[in-house]
Amino acid sequence: MSNNTHPQTANRSSALPTVNTQQQRLQYEQQLRQYEIYKKSLPTVNTISYEYLMNEMVPLAISLEIEEGQDINTSHSTKMAQSHQLIYQYCKLTLPQQQSILNRIHQIGFGIGSRISEMLIFHNNPNLNFKSLLSSDGRNNNNGAELLPVMKFICKDVWKLVFGKQVDNLKTNHRGTFYLLDKNYCLIRNFVVEKNSKFVEDSDDNLERHVILKPYLEIAAGVIKGVLSNLINIDTEAMTCVYEFVDNGVSFNVHVPKS
Amino acid sequence: MSNPTAAAAVSSASASSASFNIPQINKPLKALGDDIWTNKTAKINAELFTLTYGSIVAQLCHDYKRDFKRVNEKLFQMGYNIGNRIIEDFLARTALPRCYTLETMGEVLSKVAFKIFLNITPKYKISNNNNDLILTLGENPLSDFVELPSDAMKDLWYSNILCGVLKGALEMVQLDCQVEFLSDMLRGDSSTEIRIFSLKLLKDEIPAGED
Numbered sequence: 001m002s003n004n005t006h007p008q009t010a011n012r013s014s015a016l017p018t019v020n021t022q023q024q025r026l027q028y029e030q031q032l033r034q035y036e037i038y039k040k041s042l043p044t045v046n047t048i049s050y051e052y053l054m055n056e057m058v059p060l061a062i063s064l065e066i067e068e069g070q071d072i073n074t075s076h077s078t079k080m081a082q083s084h085q086l087i088y089q090y091c092k093l094t095l096p097q098q099q100s101i102l103n104r105i106h107q108i109g110f111g112i113g114s115r116i117s118e119m120l121i122f123h124n125n126p127n128l129n130f131k132s133l134l135s136s137d138g139r140n141n142n143n144g145a146e147l148l149p150v151m152k153f154i155c156k157d158v159w160k161l162v163f164g165k166q167v168d169n170l171k172t173n174h175r176g177t178f179y180l181l182d183k184n185y186c187l188i189r190n191f192v193v194e195k196n197s198k199f200v201e202d203s204d205d206n207l208e209r210h211v212i213l214k215p216y217l218e219i220a221a222g223v224i225k226g227v228l229s230n231l232i233n234i235d236t237e238a239m240t241c242v243y244e245f246v247d248n249g250v251s252f253n254v255h256v257p258k259s
Numbered sequence: 260m261s262n263p264t265a266a267a268a269v270s271s272a273s274a275s276s277a278s279f280n281i282p283q284i285n286k287p288l289k290a291l292g293d294d295i296w297t298n299k300t301a302k303i304n305a306e307l308f309t310l311t312y313g314s315i316v317a318q319l320c321h322d323y324k325r326d327f328k329r330v331n332e333k334l335f336q337m338g339y340n341i342g343n344r345i346i347e348d349f350l351a352r353t354a355l356p357r358c359y360t361l362e363t364m365g366e367v368l369s370k371v372a373f374k375i376f377l378n379i380t381p382k383y384k385i386s387n388n389n390n391d392l393i394l395t396l397g398e399n400p401l402s403d404f405v406e407l408p409s410d411a412m413k414d415l416w417y418s419n420i421l422c423g424v425l426k427g428a429l430e431m432v433q434l435d436c437q438v439e440f441l442s443d444m445l446r447g448d449s450s451t452e453i454r455i456f457s458l459k460l461l462k463d464e465i466p467a468g469e470d
Binding site: 043064107 | 296300301302303304305306307308310311312313314315317318319321322333336337340341343344345348375376377378400
């Protein structure tokens with residue numbers, strides 16, 4: 001990621017602590033080693049279990065929305081449909097219904113984001129340094145430059161943990177807007193949408209694909225917002241995070257207004 | 260067949276196919292599970308897994324307005340859908356043949372299945388006249404540092420997704436059964452126990468059409 005960051009931003013506020021003397025360097029290296037050992041000592045589970053859980057989130061939200069439209073008494077006994085059928089049903093729902101599904105997924109993502117940001121910070125990673133977040137009077141300060149370490153934290157540490165890889169490219173206009181480009185977004189990496197499938201009536205394959213994939217992108221948007229809301233002092237409603245498909249991946253555009 | 264023991268159901272099935280050479284498990288299961296876990300598994304931070312599941316349950320409780328019975332049901336369904344698919348991964352990794360006794364099934368579930376997916380080895384015991392399999396989870400990565408609010412203690416089975424996964428996965432290998440939580444440490448019980456009962460062998464059927 002660091003190779004691709006905006007050239008102007010690269011040296012402006014680096015996430016690395018300044019390493020001046022030999023002693024500081026040694027100390028830093030020792031901290032890094034300890035951090036590596038600590039990371040290895042943490043309990044782990046199979047990645048597959050986690051991926052299934054993440055993927056199942058979307059059909060879950062869809063089935064909740066469908067149930068809401070039905071009478072509670074009838075829906076109580078009906079069996080939930082298979083996951084892939086639910087995902088295809090998503091396209092057939094009305095726009096407000098789709099939006100409410102997205103909100104639901106966003107909330108789950110938000111919960112993950114706000115929780116893991118705490119977890120990551122308490123892991124004592126020596127590469128993390130948010131001192132620039134605090135202005136001279138010790139209060140939170142969130143104009144564009146101070147946001148950058150937080151965005152880098154999202155691109156490197158958060159993304160690495162949640163999606164297994166770092167964000168490929170981070171761009172900013174220094175006015176609170178950030179573009180995060182992920183060329184290989186992990187939740188949709190293995191997706192195949194059947195062409196002319198019986199579940200998809202619209203023959204415009206491309207459009208369908210995008211609509212079906214939206215909930216999976218919303219998870220990431222929720223995570224980004226969750227981390228931001230936890231680390232900077234700002235009204236979450238004022239922040240926006242939209243995503244779009246670009247030629248070579250998915251772009252998440254985050255805007256944080258100045259307070 | 261009306262509610263036979265799994266062993267009886269299996270013996271009748273194996274009698275009809277006696278001429279075939281029935282593959283038996285001849286590997287030590289613990290070594291198999293450990294080997295797959297250490298050498299062939301991509302791993303992820305367990306805390307992340309816990310937090311993700313926590314966010315999902317929290318959202319469900321919110322959506323169902325704290326109707327915990329429905330939350331249990333939904334978690335079960337979610338697990339069922341996962342189990343349907345995760346069994347394929349399990350078979351591909353372990354290449355284990357069919358289990359012919361409840362005893363082997365318990366051993367495979369605990370030492371291989373739980374080991375490679377969650378890195379835990381629950382204790383198992385067989386009770387109720389060789390009809391039930393009870394798994395006792397010493398640790399549970401789904402519920403690490405979870406504390407239930409007092410209104411949820413009575414009705415919510417926090418890790419009910421596990422029951423769903425077991426049910427979904429077993430159904431895919433032609434074992435119909437019921438799975439439920441007997442106790443959960445989150446509710447203040449002394450142990451966390453899952454009961455698998457009323458096992459029935461499903462006959463080969465053409466799956467119900469999707470349309």
